[in-house]
Amino acid sequence: MADAAHEHASAGTPPGALQHHFESMAQQKDAASLGMWVFLVTEILFFGGLFLAYMIYRWANARAFAHASLHMDIALGTTNTAVLIISSLTMAMAVHSAATGRRRLLIGFLVATMILGAGFLGIKAVEYTDHIHHHLFPGPGFHYPVPAEAKPAELFFSLYFAMTGLHALHMIVGLGILTTLLLMARRGRFTPEYHTPVEISGLYWHFVDIVWIFLFPLLYLIGRHLH
Amino acid sequence: MSAAVHEPEPPEPRDNYLTSAYGVRSWLLTRDHKRIALLYLASINVFFFLGGLFALLIRLELLTPEGDFVQAETYNKLFTMHGVTMIFFFMIPAIPAVLGNFFIPMMIGAKDLAFPRLNLLSWYIYVVGALFTFWAIVHGGVDTGWTFYTPYSTASSNSHVIATAVGIFITGFSSILTGLNFIVTIHTMRAPGMTWFRLPLFVWSSYATSLIIVLGTPVVAVTILMVFAERVLHLGFFDPALGGDPILFQHLFWFYSHPAVYIMVLPAMGVISELVTTFSRKNIFGYKFVAFASIGIAVLGFLVWGHHMFVSGQSVYAGLIFSILSFLVAIPSAVKVFNWTATMYKGSVSYRTPMLYAFGFIGLFTIGGLTGLFLASLGVDVHVHDTYFIIAHFHYIMVGGTIMGYLGGVHYWWPKISGKLYPEGWAKFAALVIFIGFNLTFFPQFILGYLGMPRRYHAYPEEFQVLNVMSTAGASILGVGYIIPLIYMVWSMRYGRNAPANPWGSTGLEWKTTSPPPTDNFETPPVVTEDPYVYSHEEVEVVG
Numbered sequence: 179m180a181d182a183a184h185e186h187a188s189a190g191t192p193p194g195a196l197q198h199h200f201e202s203m204a205q206q207k208d209a210a211s212l213g214m215w216v217f218l219v220t221e222i223l224f225f226g227g228l229f230l231a232y233m234i235y236r237w238a239n240a241r242a243f244a245h246a247s248l249h250m251d252i253a254l255g256t257t258n259t260a261v262l263i264i265s266s267l268t269m270a271m272a273v274h275s276a277a278t279g280r281r282r283l284l285i286g287f288l289v290a291t292m293i294l295g296a297g298f299l300g301i302k303a304v305e306y307t308d309h310i311h312h313h314l315f316p317g318p319g320f321h322y323p324v325p326a327e328a329k330p331a332e333l334f335f336s337l338y339f340a341m342t343g344l345h346a347l348h349m350i351v352g353l354g355i356l357t358t359l360l361l362m363a364r365r366g367r368f369t370p371e372y373h374t375p376v377e378i379s380g381l382y383w384h385f386v387d388i389v390w391i392f393l394f395p396l397l398y399l400i401g402r403h404l405h
Numbered sequence: 406m407s408a409a410v411h412e413p414e415p416p417e418p419r420d421n422y423l424t425s426a427y428g429v430r431s432w433l434l435t436r437d438h439k440r441i442a443l444l445y446l447a448s449i450n451v452f453f454f455l456g457g458l459f460a461l462l463i464r465l466e467l468l469t470p471e472g473d474f475v476q477a478e479t480y481n482k483l484f485t486m487h488g489v490t491m492i493f494f495f496m497i498p499a500i501p502a503v504l505g506n507f508f509i510p511m512m513i514g515a516k517d518l519a520f521p522r523l524n525l526l527s528w529y530i531y532v533v534g535a536l537f538t539f540w541a542i543v544h545g546g547v548d549t550g551w552t553f554y555t556p557y558s559t560a561s562s563n564s565h566v567i568a569t570a571v572g573i574f575i576t577g578f579s580s581i582l583t584g585l586n587f588i589v590t591i592h593t594m595r596a597p598g599m600t601w602f603r604l605p606l607f608v609w610s611s612y613a614t615s616l617i618i619v620l621g622t623p624v625v626a627v628t629i630l631m632v633f634a635e636r637v638l639h640l641g642f643f644d645p646a647l648g649g650d651p652i653l654f655q656h657l658f659w660f661y662s663h664p665a666v667y668i669m670v671l672p673a674m675g676v677i678s679e680l681v682t683t684f685s686r687k688n689i690f691g692y693k694f695v696a697f698a699s700i701g702i703a704v705l706g707f708l709v710w711g712h713h714m715f716v717s718g719q720s721v722y723a724g725l726i727f728s729i730l731s732f733l734v735a736i737p738s739a740v741k742v743f744n745w746t747a748t749m750y751k752g753s754v755s756y757r758t759p760m761l762y763a764f765g766f767i768g769l770f771t772i773g774g775l776t777g778l779f780l781a782s783l784g785v786d787v788h789v790h791d792t793y794f795i796i797a798h799f800h801y802i803m804v805g806g807t808i809m810g811y812l813g814g815v816h817y818w819w820p821k822i823s824g825k826l827y828p829e830g831w832a833k834f835a836a837l838v839i840f841i842g843f844n845l846t847f848f849p850q851f852i853l854g855y856l857g858m859p860r861r862y863h864a865y866p867e868e869f870q871v872l873n874v875m876s877t878a879g880a881s882i883l884g885v886g887y888i889i890p891l892i893y894m895v896w897s898m899r900y901g902r903n904a905p906a907n908p909w910g911s912t913g914l915e916w917k918t919t920s921p922p923p924t925d926n927f928e929t930p931p932v933v934t935e936d937p938y939v940y941s942h943e944e945v946e947v948v949g
Contacts, residue, residue, distance in 0.1 A: 199517040199594075201930075209519040209593040216585045220623045227627035227657055231642055234653060316647070317639035329648040336640035336647070340631065 195372045207374050214378035218385050221348075225389055228344065232337050232396060239330035244401035246327070246334035249314060251305055255398040258301045259390065265294035266387045272359075273380040276373035281366060284376070288360045291383070295353050302346055306339075315339065338397050345393060348386045355379045421824065421921040436521035437924055442507035443822070444528050445498060450891070452494035452535065455542075457884060459487035464846075464880040467873050472864040480863035481548035482564065488551030490542075493573050494535055496807045497665060500672035501618075502531070502583055504814045505611045507822060509587060511915035511922065512605045514596025514931040519589040520582075527582035534576030541568035550861065552662070555643035555654040559635040567636060574629045577622045580668075584618030587611055596914070598933035605913050605937045606695050610675025613699035617664045617671070617706060625661035628654065655717055659710035667706040669803055670770075671699055673810020674741055677763050680813050681745045683911045684760035685752030688938040690744045698744075701737035709734060715786045724783055731781035738774050742767060757909070758832035762813030765840050769805025773798060776851065791861070794854025800847045812839070812890065819894065820904030824921040827897045831889060839886035845879025912939050 191203055200206040236243045272287035313321035316336045322328040359379055362368065368376055422439045432440055463483050466474040475483065506524065510517055518524050541547055547569040549558045558566050591604070591612050604612075632654070634640040641647025643654040682689040689695060711719060711727030745767060754760065776798040779785045789795065819827050849872040854860075858869050865873065907916040912935075918927050 197521075199515065199521065199925075205593055209589050212592055213520060213585060213589045216588055216619055220581055220585070220619050223620055224623035224627050227624050227631070230657070231631070231653060234650070235648075238650075316641060333641050333648040336634075336642060340634055340640055340642075344630075 191371045192367060192369060203371065210374045210378055211381075214381050218381065221385060225341075225344065228337065228341050229392070232341070235330070235333050235337065236396075236400075239333065242327040242330035243334050244404055245324065246331040247397060247399070247401040248404065249309070249312070250398045251308065252398055252402070254301050254305050255394060258298050259394050261294050261298045261301070262387045262390050265291050265298070266384055268294065269380050269383045273373075273376050276363075276368045276376040277370055279370040281363060281368070284363050284368065285360065288356055288363060292353060292356045292360070295349055295356070299346060299349055299353075302342065309335070341393055342397070345386065345389050348389070352379075352383050352386055355382065420923060421919065422924045423824070423921050425924045434525075436517070436525055438506050438510050438518045438521065438524055439822075439922065439924075439926075441524050441528055442503050445502040445506060445531070448528075448532060448535065449495050449499055449503065452490045453499075453887075454891075456487055456491035456495055457887065459483050459490065461880060461884060463487060464877040466863055467865070468877045470865050470867045470870055470873075475863065477863050478548065481550075481861070482546035484861060485547050485550050486542055489538060489547070489569060489573070492551055492665070492669075492803075493576055494531075494538065496669040496803060497580055498531065498576075498583070499669075499807065499811050500676065500814060501580075501587070501611060501614055501668075502527075504607075504676065504811075504818060505587060505614075505672060506583070508818065508915055509590060509608055509611055510594065511918070511926050512608050512913055513591065513594060513599050514914050514927065514933060515590065515594035516925045516927075516930075518586045519594055520586050523582050524586055527579040527586070530579035530582070531576055534572045534574070534579065537568050537572030537575060539572075541565035541572065544568075552658060553629075553632060553654075554658075555632065555635070555649075555651045556645065559632055560644050560646065567633060570629045570632055574626055574633075577626045577629075580618050581622045581626075584615035584622070587615040588619065591615075596931050596933055600933075602693065602696070603933055603935070603937055604696075606678035606689060606692070606699075607672075607675035609696040610671045610678070610699040613703040614668055614671045614675075616700075616703050617668050620707070621661040621664040621668070624657060625665075628657040628661070631657075652714070652717055652719060655714050656710070656719075659713045660707070663710040663713060664703075664706045666799070666802065667702055670806040670810075671702060673766065673807045673814075674699065676810040676814035676817070677745060677766050678741075679911075679913070680759045680763040680817055681748050682938050682940060683817070683909050684757055684763070685749045685754050686910075686940045687748055687752035688936075688941045690747035690750075691740075692936075692938070694740050695744050698737035698740040701740075702734060705730065705734045705737065709781075712781055712786070715783055716790050728781055728783050732778065735774060735778055738770075742771055742774075756833075758827075758829060758836055759813045759817035759909075761833060761836040761840075762809045762816065765836065765843075766806060766809035766813065769801050769809060769843065773801030773805055776801065789854055791859055792854035793850040793858045793860055796860050797847045797850035797854060800850075804847070805843060812836075815894075816890075817909070818915075819897070820908045821915060821920050821922065823894075823898050823901070824904050825897045825901030826904050826908065827890075827901060828893050831893045835886055835889035835893075838882060838889065842879050842882030842884075842886045846876050846883050847879070849873070849875045849879075913937060 196203055196206060200209070268287045268290040272284055272291060275281075275283035275287055309315060313319055314335050316332045316339070320328070320332050320335070322331045324331070356379070359376055362375065422437055426435075432444065435441060435444075462475070463480070466472070466480055466483075468474075472480070506518070544565060546564060547562070547566055548564045549562050549566060553566070553570065558570075591608060595604075631640075631642045635642050635644060635647070635649070639647065641649045643649040643651050645651065678689060678695055709727055709731045711723055712731045715724050715727075745763075776794070780789070780795065780798060816827060816832060819825070853869055853872050853876075856869070858865055904920040906918065906920050908920075909916075914931055914933070915922075917931065
């Protein structure tokens with residue numbers, strides 16, 4: 179087995195990078211990438227349930243949803259969208275740095291991505307505090323200025339907290355993954371021949387960004403024309 | 406399919422996967438797909454017998470028309486916990502996590518699944534989910550029915566909805582990881598020469614099953630999350646009092662839970678394909694049709710969920726479309742049944758135990774499938790909805806299908822798994838007992854349902870008693886039938902005769918290695934030069 183591993187592994191492969199049940203680094207990489215893509219498919223369906231609920235309830239309560247979305251802070255939302263898009267860029271640069279074997283750049287871009295991700299969560303926390311302060315968290319404490327639309331607005335905020343909350347949870351997991359990558363990168367575990375973890379974590383990070391790209395217009399922008 | 410090894414009996418390896426390491430740690434920390442399969446085998450059996458115990462209590466209550474054995478509340482909990490344990494903790498993982506885990510890598514000539522650590526993790530996730538549910542059962546149970554319909558489950562029920570739902574949610578991820586692992590393994594780990602159309606049909610059906618798992622399970626996961634958020638945080642999704650719509654819950658729930666029926670029965674169909682061709686000594690009839698029928702069932706299975714909701718208040722046009730689509734599922738299902746029959750035609754059929762289960766499967770699945778067509782018809786469904794006709798129908802599919810396939814597969818591969826032969830006489834006897842017990846239990850329920858006995862009640866009018874007594878008698882026989890294999894399988898591990906590498910004269914790759922196999926499955930990595938089934942042009946001596 180060990181012989182086979184050495185035979186197939188190219189010169190730059192760190193020792194132990196090829197697991198014993200794979201025949202070659204290429205096969206191992208194919209498996210890892212496909213595994214991440216399949217995982218992202220499950221993620222799409224996971225979020226899909228909430229998107230379906232949003233679609234149905236917005237269809238039934240179009241005006242009330244538009245009015246409710248005006249309670250979002252458009253400046254913070256836009257800033258957060260920009261923060262996430264830039265973090266996707268730095269993540270892509272991190273993958274590129276790993277592929278070209280530049281360790282210091284890789285570490286720099288990973289740190290930049292983590293700062294941006296943490297910044298997003300910080301801004302999100304400010305928004306949440308604001309909503310709760312204004313009694314917009316659904317449940318017994320929910321208080322809406324327009325009583326006639328209180329019920330659909332509560333539904334809107336249920337969806338808002340569920341969807342952005344689930345998204346934030348994915349960001350937190352993403353930060354955990356980035357921390358692991360950072361530790362591995364500091365130990366010099368990645369080479370141009372072997373940097374699959376960086377690459378597939380990048381896929382995950384981009385996926386989480388794209389979810390936000392859908393959430394932002396659905397939750398923040400649907401009432402803007404009423405201004 | 407011939408491996409690089411051409412000797413009739415492969416050389417005896419020093420170690421096999423059972424003897425390569427000893428001790429609890431070597432099992433609980435193993436990454437070997439074969440050992441993980443056995444961990445699953447042990448744990449799902451616990452839940453099978455637990456679910457069976459609930460079934461027995463249900464049947465005991467229904468022995469008499471009055472509610473004398475248990476109260477209505479207890480009865481509600483019994484049928485809920487019977488459904489939850491049997492569906493989520495036995496039938497969904499049964500064949501994929503045990504037989505699929507063990508044999509997919511072997512059948513495609515790989516050393517392991519693509520992600521061995523995820524595989525072990527999936528078992529631990531299953532155990533954690535099972536413990537949550539077990540906790541809920543011990544602390545008073547849950548009474549919503551396995552369907553968790555809202556708003557009852559989110560607003561009214563004061564039983565342990567959350568603990569049970571969390572258990573199912575967690576277990577769902579174990580099933581997602583298994584499906585993901587299978588898809589990646591089948592795509593990337595096939596041995597040289599193992600093309601897609603040389604894959605054994607069990608692998609095809611497991612692939613189709615994995616697609617359903619991966620596409621469906623996340624939806625039920627998020628649905629449970631929404632139930633959780635509604636019950637605990639008062640986020641309104643399904644409760645009309647909070648502005649939600651309970652029908653949305655039903656759509657989301659059945660979007661997974663109808664395909665889940667195919668998660669249970671497709672792997673069983675894969676097992677039956679292997680059994681029928683092996684024990685007819687004839688190549689499978691229409692290999693590609695059987696393979697694509699699996700994919701067809703997986704695809705169509707996602708388009709028919711609304712047939713569970715014909716009386717829910719969904720639009721009548723949606724009902725019409727779901728009805729038509731439900732009829733379509735009969736086509737790939739019938740393709741399989743006809744092709745198995747055609748495979749047996751003029752084959753030299755031997756009546757070994759696995760083949761008896763295959764016969765059982767074909768007969769019971771056909772009855773279950775045909776009554777499914779009754780239920781796909783809107784008019785008939787409105788009449789028999791929520792009656793024992795439904796109960797009988799889905800037990801014919803799920804118990805008659807899944808469990809027959811599971812038991813057939815376990816017997817067929819037992820010599821490979823354990824390295825021992827099970828006692829054929831006892832096994833045939835048990836198969837017969839199970840078949841008789843099954844039909845006596847569930848056939849009367851078709852009649853009861855047609856006569857109008859509703860499901861989920863602990864009492865019933867006196868005129869239904871005779872048929873209910875028959876059903877309860879059948880359930881007792883069925884219970885005995887399930888205990889016999891448990892006893893002789895365990896017995897055979899110690900006292901059974903040693904199994905040769907290929908006791909049935911099968912042509913699959915898994916039979917080209919020793920029984921039990923070495924940790925890496927093959928002494929030398931196999932190279933595939935032939936189709937999966939090459940029975941028709943060779944005479945093979947059947948040993949054992």
